[in-house]
Amino acid sequence: MKTVIIGSGSWGTALAQVLQDNHHDVIIYGIEESQVRDINENHQNSVFFEGVQLNPELKATTDIEVVKEADIVLLAVPTFAIESICQKIDFLLTKKVIVINVAKGFHPETNERMSEVIRRSISSKHLSSVVSLIGPSHAEEVVIRLLTSIDSVSQNLEDAKTVQELFSNHYLRIYTGNDEIGSELGVAIKNVMAIASGIIAGLGYQDNTRAALITRGLQEMIRFGTYFGGKYQTYIGLTGVGDLIVTCTSVHSRNFEAGYKIGKENDVTDFFRTNKKTVEGVRTAKIVHKIAKENNIEMPICEEVYQILYEGKEPKTCANDLMLRELKQEF
Numbered sequence: 001m002k003t004v005i006i007g008s009g010s011w012g013t014a015l016a017q018v019l020q021d022n023h024h025d026v027i028i029y030g031i032e033e034s035q036v037r038d039i040n041e042n043h044q045n046s047v048f049f050e051g052v053q054l055n056p057e058l059k060a061t062t063d064i065e066v067v068k069e070a071d072i073v074l075l076a077v078p079t080f081a082i083e084s085i086c087q088k089i090d091f092l093l094t095k096k097v098i099v100i101n102v103a104k105g106f107h108p109e110t111n112e113r114m115s116e117v118i119r120r121s122i123s124s125k126h127l128s129s130v131v132s133l134i135g136p137s138h139a140e141e142v143v144i145r146l147l148t149s150i151d152s153v154s155q156n157l158e159d160a161k162t163v164q165e166l167f168s169n170h171y172l173r174i175y176t177g178n179d180e181i182g183s184e185l186g187v188a189i190k191n192v193m194a195i196a197s198g199i200i201a202g203l204g205y206q207d208n209t210r211a212a213l214i215t216r217g218l219q220e221m222i223r224f225g226t227y228f229g230g231k232y233q234t235y236i237g238l239t240g241v242g243d244l245i246v247t248c249t250s251v252h253s254r255n256f257e258a259g260y261k262i263g264k265e266n267d268v269t270d271f272f273r274t275n276k277k278t279v280e281g282v283r284t285a286k287i288v289h290k291i292a293k294e295n296n297i298e299m300p301i302c303e304e305v306y307q308i309l310y311e312g313k314e315p316k317t318c319a320n321d322l323m324l325r326e327l328k329q330e331f
């Protein structure tokens with residue numbers, strides 16, 4: 001089975017290396033010629049992983065026609081690019097493929113989850129099923145083969161198992177699941193919580209505050225996810241609390257890093273002026289704000305992050321408002 005990974009960024013490269021380590025037939029398609037050359041000639045992707053030597057067998061190409069040979073296509077591009085890349089490959093696919101999604105967030109205009117976008121954008125004659133391969137996994141750790149566990153989630157459990165077997169090895173353990181809604185909503189919203197976690201760290205708060213944020217953030221994820229049909233159980237798993245912990249506490253998290261800068265400066269202006277990284281939680285905060293409002297779902301932490309990012313509210317004031325809002329029973 002041949003897998004084509006679309007996207008030569010950090011996660012696409014790390015996951016391609018997993019398949020190469022597992023001796024599967026895999027190639028990366030990238031639009032950045034310099035990254036593709038770096039992988040092929042230097043066995044590095046130095047923009048993302050400074051000083052890391054990749055599996056020397058790993059290959060990349062700038063030729064999109066390579067998807068014609070694919071049995072499995074893994075989309076490792078940011079959420080905003082998923083629809084356009086699906087439309088592009090749909091013209092080229094010659095048979096039914098499993099499409100693996102790893103992006104975390106929503107379509108920027110329609111607010112659909114990633115699996116929904118993919119099913120709408122690739123014709124059924126080319127799509128066997130969509131599998132989301134998601135969970136607590138910083139590419140920086142997977143690429144140096146540090147022990148990691150994530151979920152292979154699909155409405156089609158057989159295809160989820162195929163993906164589980166393909167990627168599992170001594171440093172990456174994959175579980176299967178079929179709660180597509182709960183899992184995809186969980187990994188999207190945790191990015192907003194990671195921004196919040198960075199903000200409180202930037203403001204100078206410490207461990208008590210972070211523990212409170214993670215716990216109450218999880219409650220918001222459960223409230224939102226179960227409202228739309230996600231299972232409660234999913235939120236005590238890898239795509240719930242697991243991914244929430246890793247992004248709220250890790251130095252690798254770009255969402256945390258963004259929040260930290262905003263908290264430290266007590267202002268969002270410079271972040272928007274300078275940021276060039278993929279920080280999915282920024283767009284997700286806007287979408288969650290809209291959906292929560294329309295459906296009357298209480299999301300106080302997400303709402304404060306939205307206010308900071310889009311309404312110019314001062315982070316210090318947000319922290320204060322969260323502490324002093326109406327007192328509640330915990331459950």
Ligand SMILES: NC(=O)C1=CN([C@@H]2O[C@H](COP(=O)(O)OP(=O)(O)OC[C@H]3O[C@@H](n4cnc5c(N)ncnc54)[C@H](O)[C@@H]3O)[C@@H](O)[C@H]2O)C=CC1
Binds near residue numbers: 007009030031077084
């Ligand atoms: N980096 C990580 O540790 C993890 C990332 N993710 C998710 O994976 C998704 C991708 O993120 P990263 O790889 O981290 O981002 P990245 O910023 O490291 O790389 C994104 C790559 O996508 C490419 N790209 C953008 N538009 C494209 C298009 N139309 N066609 C082909 N390539 C295109 C860019 O050239 C870049 O190489 C995000 O939704 C992220 O939340 C999920 C788990 C872990």
Ligand SMILES: O=C(CO)COP(=O)(O)O
Binds near residue numbers: 135137252256278279
């Ligand atoms: O999703 C991730 C880890 O599970 C990556 O997090 P960041 O996008 O914040 O770097």
